[in-house]
Amino acid sequence: MSGLIALLDDVAAIAKVAAASVDDVVGQAVKASSKTAGAVIDDAAVSPKYVHGFEPHRELPIVWKIAKGSFFNKIVLLLPVALLLSTFAPWAIAPLLMLGGCYLAYEGAEKIWHAVSPAHHDQAELVEEKSHKSGSLLEEQKVKGAIKTDFILSAEIMTIVLSSVPEGDSIWMKAAVLAVAGILITVAVYGAVALIVRADDFGVHLAQEGRLAATRKLGLGIVHAVPFVMDALIVIGTAAMVWVGGSIIVHGLHEIGVHVPYDFIHHAAEAAALAVGQFQGAVTWAVTALLDGILGLALGLVLIPIVSVATGLFGAKSAH
Numbered sequence: 001m002s003g004l005i006a007l008l009d010d011v012a013a014i015a016k017v018a019a020a021s022v023d024d025v026v027g028q029a030v031k032a033s034s035k036t037a038g039a040v041i042d043d044a045a046v047s048p049k050y051v052h053g054f055e056p057h058r059e060l061p062i063v064w065k066i067a068k069g070s071f072f073n074k075i076v077l078l079l080p081v082a083l084l085l086s087t088f089a090p091w092a093i094a095p096l097l098m099l100g101g102c103y104l105a106y107e108g109a110e111k112i113w114h115a116v117s118p119a120h121h122d123q124a125e126l127v128e129e130k131s132h133k134s135g136s137l138l139e140e141q142k143v144k145g146a147i148k149t150d151f152i153l154s155a156e157i158m159t160i161v162l163s164s165v166p167e168g169d170s171i172w173m174k175a176a177v178l179a180v181a182g183i184l185i186t187v188a189v190y191g192a193v194a195l196i197v198r199a200d201d202f203g204v205h206l207a208q209e210g211r212l213a214a215t216r217k218l219g220l221g222i223v224h225a226v227p228f229v230m231d232a233l234i235v236i237g238t239a240a241m242v243w244v245g246g247s248i249i250v251h252g253l254h255e256i257g258v259h260v261p262y263d264f265i266h267h268a269a270e271a272a273a274l275a276v277g278q279f280q281g282a283v284t285w286a287v288t289a290l291l292d293g294i295l296g297l298a299l300g301l302v303l304i305p306i307v308s309v310a311t312g313l314f315g316a317k318s319a320h
Helices: 002-032 037-052 054-087 090-116 118-133 135-164 169-199 200-208 213-255 262-275 280-319
Strands: none
Touching: 002 037, 002 090, 002 280, 037 054, 037 090, 054 090, 054 135, 090 118, 090 135, 090 280, 118 262, 135 169, 135 213, 169 200, 169 213, 200 213, 213 262, 213 280
């Protein structure tokens, strides 16, 4: 009997340790996730544009496809790579992130260039006409593009989470925190995206089924507002690409010892905040984001002809 009691005591002690470990993992994951707010907001702003223009019944399936790709990016691809790099090659993290920053800057700058270049408007209309003939192909291309962009943002998110885990923690603790944070962030981002893209249906339901006149008016207001919100999110998402891309480049250069861009932006933001005198935190953030975005846009515009030439050469070689 005494042996059974001792065994039960041991099981209870193990259960307490396990529960404490779970609490620790969840607590660290939530704390680390809060530090990724900027990248998470960018991810949520970028994603709806990939659903824009599709039939309503395809919106949620597309969001789900992108969300599954995001889970795969974070848990299957990035988590083990992050652990390996942090253990064996921490010096490689900054250069790899900078490559991702270049990609985001290029993507954002290319979209801005297409929007302001009349020649590209005609090309975009031609592509759109062709896309109507093959909706499934367009959907597949959009999903692939969204998952590719998500990969870069997810890499930044997972790196921020990893940097928030105490260095003394075991590799298993780091893996658990990364996994939990990745799941929480993905659910939050794509849950918000799903709500955004289906808001018009909710508005229609209120307008048609609402018992009160005020409820029906609210529904109509939501229906009328959704197209403007979607257009705004497309603009915000594009701006977020060049901003985050520039920010990654600036911080990456700072990490590898090139401090000029970081110092210039940091001092400029501080000077602007001191000149204003009020809301200094908000001003510092706004100026930093603006200058990061300008740098990202400039870099992206430089990369457009380079990528175009490289793509042309690659295509010519493939043709032969």
